[in-house]
Amino acid sequence: MSTPALGAAAVPPSAAPASPAPDDGAAPDESPVLRATGLTRHFPVRGRRAAVVHAVDGVDLEIHRGEVVALVGESGSGKSTVARLLAQLMPRTAGGLELHGRDATVRGRRAFRAYCRRVQMIFQDPFGSLNPVHTVRYTLSRSVRIHQGRLRGAELDAAIRRVLERVHLSPTDRYIDKFPHELSGGQRQRVAIARALAADPEVLLADEPISMLDVSIRLGILNLLQDLRDRLDIAILYITHDIASARYFADRTAVMYAGRVVESGDSESVTQDPKHPYTQLLIGSAPDPDDLAARARGARGEAPSLVDPPAGCRFNPRCPVAADVCRTETPALIEVAEGRRVACWGYSDRPDRPRVGDEGGTR
Structure with missing residues (x-):
């Protein structure tokens, strides 16, 4: 399936008219730029009446100006679906979406x-999202003219060169008339970032922006996004399956499993002191030659079917400490420390809670 360009005129279906956008600066700095509450997306299953894929279920997320929030999880956890719902490239099944506190x-x-x-x-x-038959000049000129007015001639050329310089593609003459196949993967991703920046956005939704790039250039793209965050005060949602890069790049991290957020907090705490059994196993999945026995303590099985997800906590079939309550009741996100929330019965006050801990299954 081809990747849509946000500058195009395609319009997704939706359930309600837009509220008028507030003036810039109307909201205080501490309020989120973008907030999702109860974000839900179910996909119908062809040929099965009333059956749906529970891709995203009840996700709450907020992003503040000048902040990077990482959304981490394995393939199929619903991360990219969340990004597309926030971009409104597909309609929500349920839930709300606010920009500066307004619908x-x-x-x-x-x-x-x-x-x-x-x-x-x-x-x-970055190759699939750029039209292979058009040059960098044409690709960026469309975005510039759509979002900055119908510039022409020297003004249009200057605007294109400015966005190329923002993503460190200079001298611009070297890149402006190239086709996508004439650029490296990192250069193509910089062009894609430049296209997004042409709109002068307040929020960037980066859907695994480095996963298809060579390891040697991934850090350069993350440093570029971090520089843009610092210089332009942009809010960034960083989608990734690599929790190590989330620690390096993001201010806050939310961990997803099977369509739900299971843990959230500041990135340092989530990666260095994980609370949820899934987060612990996700971090512990990196091979450690000094502790090969850790593999034996890891999760077994595969992620659950999202057409017929398990009752209770969706991680319970693979959880090494799951108790009866985990198999029957869905845990809410519980605040376990300032800014730290975990969806696990092990941190509740219930007497039948599982014994969750970093080692040995005790707490």
Whole structure:
């Protein structure tokens, strides 16, 4: 399936008209730029009446100006679906979406384009998201003219060169008339980032922006995004399956499993002191030649079917400390420390709670 460009005029369906966007600066700095509450997306299963894929279920997420939030999880956990719901490239089954505290649901081409000026998405595949038959100049000129007015001639050329310089593709003459196949993977991803920046957005949704790049250039892209965050005060959602890069790059981290957030908090705490059994096993999955026996203590089996997910905690079939309550009742996110929340019965006050701990299954 081809990857849509946010500068295009395609309009996703939605359930309600857009609220008028607030003026910049109307909200205090401490309020989130983008907030999702109870975000849910179910996909119907073809040929099975009433059956749905529970891709995302009840996700709460907020991103503040000048902040990077990482959304971490294994393949199929629902991370990319969350990003597309926030970009409004697909309709929500349920839940709310607010931009600066006001309903951001869009319907219609004009409302969608106005939303895209403020919330832009960077896709995982930098080659698939760029039209191979058009040059960098053409690709960026469309985005510039859509979001900055119908510039022409020298003004348009200057605007294109400015966004190329923002992503460190200079001298611009070396890149502006290249086709995507003439660029390296890292250069193509920088062009994709430049296209998003042409809208001068407040939020960047980066869907695994380094996973398809060579290891040697991944750090350069993360440093670029960090520099843009610092210079432009942009809010960034960083989708990744690599929890180590989340620790390096993100201020806060939320961990997803089977469509739900199971743990959230500041990145240092989540990665250095994981609370949820899934987060512990995710961090412990990196091979350690000094502790090969750790593999034997790891999770067994595979992620559950999202067409018929297990009752209770969705991690319970693989959890090494699951108790009866985990198999029957769904845990809510429990605050276990300032800014730290975990969806695990092990941190509740119930007498039948599982004994959760970093080692040995005790707490």
